[in-house]
Amino acid sequence: MKWLNQNVGSLLELTVAHLALAVPAILLSLVIAVPIGWTAQRLRWARDPALALVGVLYAIPSLPLFVLVPVVLGIGIRSSANAIIVLTVYATAIMVRSAADAFSSVPLEARMSATAIGYSTWHRFWSVDLPLAIPVMLAGLRVVVVSTVSLVTVGSVIGIPSLGTLFTDGFQRGIVAEVAAGLIVTVLIALVLDGMCILAGRALTPWARAAEAR
Amino acid sequence: MELLLQAFSWLLTPESWTQQGGALQRLFEHLGVTIGVVALSAGIALPLGVMIGHTRRWTTAVALLAGAARAIPTLGLLTLLGLALGIGLGAPVLALLVLAAPPLLAGAYAGVQAVDRAAVDGARSVGMSEAQIIRSVELPLALPVIVGGIRSATLQVVATATLAAYTSDTGLGRYIFSGLKSRDYPELIAGSLLVIALALLLDGSFALLMKRHASAPRSDLKTTTTSPGRNPS
Numbered sequence: 147m148k149w150l151n152q153n154v155g156s157l158l159e160l161t162v163a164h165l166a167l168a169v170p171a172i173l174l175s176l177v178i179a180v181p182i183g184w185t186a187q188r189l190r191w192a193r194d195p196a197l198a199l200v201g202v203l204y205a206i207p208s209l210p211l212f213v214l215v216p217v218v219l220g221i222g223i224r225s226s227a228n229a230i231i232v233l234t235v236y237a238t239a240i241m242v243r244s245a246a247d248a249f250s251s252v253p254l255e256a257r258m259s260a261t262a263i264g265y266s267t268w269h270r271f272w273s274v275d276l277p278l279a280i281p282v283m284l285a286g287l288r289v290v291v292v293s294t295v296s297l298v299t300v301g302s303v304i305g306i307p308s309l310g311t312l313f314t315d316g317f318q319r320g321i322v323a324e325v326a327a328g329l330i331v332t333v334l335i336a337l338v339l340d341g342m343c344i345l346a347g348r349a350l351t352p353w354a355r356a357a358e359a360r
Numbered sequence: 361m362e363l364l365l366q367a368f369s370w371l372l373t374p375e376s377w378t379q380q381g382g383a384l385q386r387l388f389e390h391l392g393v394t395i396g397v398v399a400l401s402a403g404i405a406l407p408l409g410v411m412i413g414h415t416r417r418w419t420t421a422v423a424l425l426a427g428a429a430r431a432i433p434t435l436g437l438l439t440l441l442g443l444a445l446g447i448g449l450g451a452p453v454l455a456l457l458v459l460a461a462p463p464l465l466a467g468a469y470a471g472v473q474a475v476d477r478a479a480v481d482g483a484r485s486v487g488m489s490e491a492q493i494i495r496s497v498e499l500p501l502a503l504p505v506i507v508g509g510i511r512s513a514t515l516q517v518v519a520t521a522t523l524a525a526y527t528s529d530t531g532l533g534r535y536i537f538s539g540l541k542s543r544d545y546p547e548l549i550a551g552s553l554l555v556i557a558l559a560l561l562l563d564g565s566f567a568l569l570m571k572r573h574a575s576a577p578r579s580d581l582k583t584t585t586t587s588p589g590r591n592p593s
Contacts, residue, residue, distance in 0.1 A: 205563040207519030209536060210552030217363050217549055292431045299433040303526065304540060310435055317439035317527075325443060329436035336431040 149323035157312075161331060164308040167229045168295050168335075174230070175237030175290060180283075183245020184275065197243055204239040208232060208300050224305045233297060237290045244286020248279035281354065284347040288340055295336040299328070309335075367549035376550070383532075383554060390531035390558065394518045397453060401460035402510060409468025409509075413475075413502070414494055422469060426462035434459050434520050442527035452524030459520055460513040467509015471502030504570060511566040518559050532558070 150157070186193040211232050216223040219231070252275055260274040299310025312328030315321075348355065370376050377383045412418055434455055441451035475498050483497045499506075525533030535551025538544070 202560065202563070205515055205559055207522055207555050207559050209519075209522045209533070210555045213536060213548055213552040214556075217545075218361075289430070292427075296431055296433040299435045300523075303435065303523070303537075310433065313433070313436050313439040317442055320443060322440070322443050325436060325440045329433065329440065332433050332436060333431045 149321055150327060153324070153327075157327060157331065160307060160309050160311055160328075161335065164295070164298055164310075164332070164335065167226060167233060167301070167306070167308055168298050168339075171230050171233035171237050172287075172291055172294055172339075174234045175241045175294075176287065178234070178238050179241030179245045180276075182242050183247075183283075184249050184271065186242070186246040187249035193246060197246065200239040200242045203235055206235075208236065208297060209303065211235065212301055212304050212306075226306070229298065229301045229306045229308075232301070233294050236297060237294050240290050240293070241286055244289075245279070245283055248282035248286070249275060251282045252278040277351070280347060280351050284343060288343050291339045291343055292336045295332060295339060299332060363545050363549055366546035367553060370546045370550045371553065381534075383535075383550075386532045386534060386551075387554065387558065390518070390521055390533075390555070393449075393453070393456070393521050393524060393531055394514065394562075397456040397517050397521075398460055398464075398510065398514050401457050401513065402464050405461045405464035406468045406506065409465040409506075410472050410494060410499070410502075412465075413469035413472025414490070414498060416473060419469060419473065422465060426466045429458070429462045432458075435523060435526075438523055438527060447527055449524070449528045449530055451527050452521070452530070456517050456520060456524070460517050463509050463512035463516065465509075467506050467512070468502070471505030471509070472498045474505065475501045504573060507566070507570055507573070511563070511570070514566070515559060515563055518562055519555070522555050 182196060186196045212228065213223065215221075215231050216225070216228050221227050221231075256274055256278060257270065260270045265274065298308045299313060302308055302310030302314050309328045309332045312324050316324030316328065371383075375382070409422075412422055437458060438452060438455040441454050445451045445454070472494075479497055479501065480493060483493045488497070521531050522533035522536065524530050525537050532551050532555045535547050535554070539548025539551060
């Protein structure tokens with residue numbers, strides 16, 4: 147408690163830094179994965195190779211990637227860009243699979259009806275495929291949110307500030323309260339963002355509740 | 361890119377591998393910790409998961425618990441345990457055990473639970489005991505999902521075992537931490553490449569194993585596969 151009272155400022159600062167790395171990575175993964183997932187669903191032959199590729203990406207351990215990305219791209223090892231790129235790789239790996247599953251879950255009749263009444267591919271994507279894919283995609287997004295928020299902390303080992311800094315600093319100085327505070331706040335952020343995903347999902351799929359009420 | 365070439369030349373130097381505390385020793389330490397932790401965790405989690413899947417009790421609680429465990433950052437758990445247990449292998453091993461349990465548990469209970477009810481009821485009606493049902497009906501049918509869980513756990517542990525070097529002088533992670541401290545970038549990069557290679561090798565072996573199993577004559581039996589959730593680490 148004493149540690150907390152004296153360090154509320156730095157706790158807030160690190161929380162903001164944590165979010166500034168996690169949120170862009172989560173959003174970027176959505177923007178990258180949705181078109182890939184949609185394409186994988188349309189071009190059957192592309193599906194398996196694409197999923198195999200993201201499977202391999204997913205198998206790469208994160209700490210080594212935090213070291214290698216800056217070497218290959220020539221960016222600073224302690225830069226936010228490094229953290230966001232690494233986090234985006236893992237988030238995208240989960241999200242592509244989930245988006246491909248989500249677009250496959252759209253009923254064929256719905257898609258064919260849209261085409262039959264004259265929707266263009268572009269129009270159908272926005273008003274039929276994407277909305278109907280939301281429930282399955284949301285499940286993937288929730289996994290992405292929780293695991294990304296937790297993964298951000300690994301960057302602190304190489305000096306990228308986040309709530310993980312409380313782990314490394316607390317460990318080196320032997321302050322249990324500091325490490326515990328970092329753990330609790332990280333889990334809280336994951337829970338809050340997860341809750342926001344659920345609410346957004348409800349707002350975006352009003353028909354799901356209408357069907358439940360009937 | 362210059363650094364990458366230096367890292368490769370480090371990897372191609374025999375002394376980097378054979379000297380005291382060299383890459384060969386670190387590689388075996390890393391692999392040893394990974395196999396030991398997964399085996400220990402599997403010894404507890406798999407029987408528990410199979411029982412839960414067989415009795416279909418507490419499945420919701422276990423699913424919730426496995427989901428919640430995903431939110432816990434391993435580095436936080438590791439440093440907290442490190443402060444409690446001191447420098448050494450105890451803290452990382454305990455943290456890795458906790459990390460490995462959810463995918464193992466999820467694979468075991470989901471696999472057994474997904475076994476066709478008709479097969480289980482059929483076995484019961486011809487007079488098999490519950491132990492026989494588990495051993496000769498549920499386990500063989502659930503095997504692909506259980507192995508999938510072991511694969512997830514292994515990958516997570518081999519990746520996170522890198523962090524073990526943060527509190528103890530074990531495994532390939534040592535190159536990353538000492539390289540960062542002394543700004544020895546070739547060694548740092550070479551260590552990173554070794555961890556990645558080890559992880560991909562293990563993942564590839566599992567993929568091969570599962571493919572061979574799937575193409576065996578058993579594949580005509582109906583199983584529903586659910587992939588147990590895993591974190592990148």
